[in-house]
Each structure stands twice: as structure tokens, then as C-alpha cells.
Amino acid sequence: MTVAQPRLTLERRLLREHALVIACDEVGRGALAGPVAVGAAVIDAPRSRKRIPQGLRDSKLVPEPRRAEVAARAASWVSASAVGWASSAEIDEIGIMRALGLASIRALADLRAHGVVPEDAIVLLDGNYDYITAAGANGLRVTPVIKADRDCASAAAASVIAKVARDALMTQLHDQLPAYNWARNKGYASPDHREAIREHGISAHHRASWSIADAPTLF
Template identity: 40%
Template sequence: MRSASSPAVGLLATHTGHPHEAGLDEAGRGCLAGPVFAAAVILPPNFNPPFLHDSKLLTARRRVALRATICAEAVAWAVGEASVAEIEAINIAQASYLAMHRAVAALAVPAIHLLVDGNRFRPYPGLPHTCAVGGDGRFRHIAAASILAKTFRDEHLARLADEFPAYGWAQNAGYPTAAHRAALRAHGPTPHHRMGFRLL
């Protein structure tokens, strides 16, 4: 198995071979607080920087460095989000698809095909798609999307942490850590918590 400290030489460029295939991924689906974020990325065919991989396998510093490279060199990239209110209204799965659709709609260069991390997706009007289980560890543009979604969401939660410092969002990004749950028991939920989730 490739470690996070080695180059991602084995990742594939696309599924269809079309240069305007966009990779899609989301971040924050399993969190207790904050929006869900998603990214859509179209990469040049030869884009393969060292260490590009599933964002979960990378250090925070490496994710930030790769984000700068992705944003500078991608053919097109965009980030979308769905709010806590939308998550509560339509459920987290549908909100994740909504965030992905918003990212696709914001691409400066239109996608021809969507390759989506996971096994389910709500079709985007007028665009074919393929789902790829574990795609963030198999395809470069999905790995890039996972890095953008993760880093933009982490930064958003760090800003929210300035307003609500007790919950440790700058460290846990809203995920259900022991410290996060302890803060919920001590202080109760904030307006940024997803009340439809099992908070305690």
C-alpha cells in the first residue's frame, strides 16, 4: 500500500479519457457542525505532483501546499457548499449532492463528464456521470477535489471557532471527537450544529 509520504504515481488521470472530465468529492458529511463542502476539479492530462492523494492520507501542511498547486494549475476548479439549514431540510446525502452540483455549476470551463467519489450521486442536469468507490485514492482529479473540499471546509470551521472556541473546531473541524462531545455536554449546541444528528 502506498503511504502518504510517497508520490501518487499510480493514480489515473481520468475515467473516460476526456480532458474535460471533472472529479468531484465532498468533505464534512459525518460532522456534527458546519456546512458540507464539495469541490469539482478539471486537471491538465499531465498534472501529477508528488504526494497527490486522498486528502485523508495527507498532513494538513501537505494538503495546503497541494491546494495552492491545484488552484494554480487546474484547467478549472470550484468549491460549493450546503448550509446546516439545508442539511436539516433535505438530509446530509442530498445536501452533499447539492454542494457538488453548486461546484459543477461554478466551473469556469464546462465539464463533459463527472467522476464522483462514492457509490451514489444525484444526476446533474445534462451531464453524464460515473461513481467511483474509493475514487479519491484512484483518480488524480478526485484526489484534487478531496483536497480542495477538505481545506476550504477546515478553514471555514476555523473561522467559526473564533466565535465558538469551546468546541475545538479549529482542531476537529466539527467531527464527533470526544472533546467536541464533551463541549456539547458542557455548553449545549450552537446555531452551527446539525440538530438532526446524534450530538451526544
């Protein structure tokens, strides 16, 4: 099977009308434990003319042993990058879609702190729903694009940068609570994770509204 290679076709077109493209993509949306993370990667016209980093793909298509290396190349290639977070407690409180928006707003705020002006950009959001505007972001131009993380190199960069950051966090949390084997499953609903929840219950890092309410179907 041929693996799709991201390109810069859309970014170059958007940069004819906008000073910057900020690509955003989430990781951890479907996990039972840990935060959700949104990566943001900035591309300007000069960067869009540079060669796409070797091996850059949607993070789901990059083998785990190579992700950190690819993420480092992606971070060096883009003009700037950031990762925003929303905790499991926030997901329980406001729901996953609003939490994604919150994490996105935090990623954009981090970029702003490093000199990027999001209002000067067009935000290229992976997916078909603008959860950034829905979360209360004002003054931003957001364009959802289905499969942007597969087809657009900037979104692939955001994806792999966020994935490596979240995996590293889940590995750290594994050291605190090894029973759930988060170093391996990264908080997703793997058989070993479900079995650990049955045996030990949920932790403070679990999304209680998912792990308890959905227990009959998940476990």
C-alpha cells in the same frame, strides 16, 4: 505501510471520449457541525499529460501541516476548480445525501460561471452513489467510482482543495465559538467536541437533527 499514489489512468481513458473530466469529492459528510463541501476539479487532455503534483493524495492521507501547500499545487495543476457548499441548516432540512447533491450542483455552477461547460464533461464522482443526478441535475454524465479519491489524481485534487477550504471555514467559526474547539476537530465528533455539546448545547452551526436525535449514541 505503502500509501497509495493516485494516477491518471482512468482520466486519460475517459478523455478519449469526452472533452473534459470533472472530478468531485465531498468533505465534512460525517461532521456534527459546519457545512458539507464538495470539491470539483477539471482535467482536460493537455493537463492529463502533465506530471501529478508532488504529494497529491486523498486529503485524508495528506498530513494537515502540508494540506494547504498540496491544495495550492493541485489548484494550479487542474484546468479549473471550485468548492460547493450546503449548510448545516440545509442538511437538517433535506438530509445529507440531497445536501451533497446540492453542494455538487453549486460547485458545478461555479465552474460554469468561469467558462466550464459541465455538459461537455464526464463527471467522475467519488463513491458508489450518484447523488448529483438524484439531486435534480439534468444533462450531466455522472460516473461514480469507489475510492476515486485514492486512485484518481483528479479526484484527489478535488478532495484536498475542498478539505483545505472547509478546514479554513471551521477555523473561522472557531473564532466565533471557541468553546467547541473547531480549530482542532473541524466539527467532527471528537471527545472534546462531544463534551462541549454536553456543557454548552448546540450552536446555530450544528446539524441539529444529528446532534440532538443521535445524542444517546454520540454523547
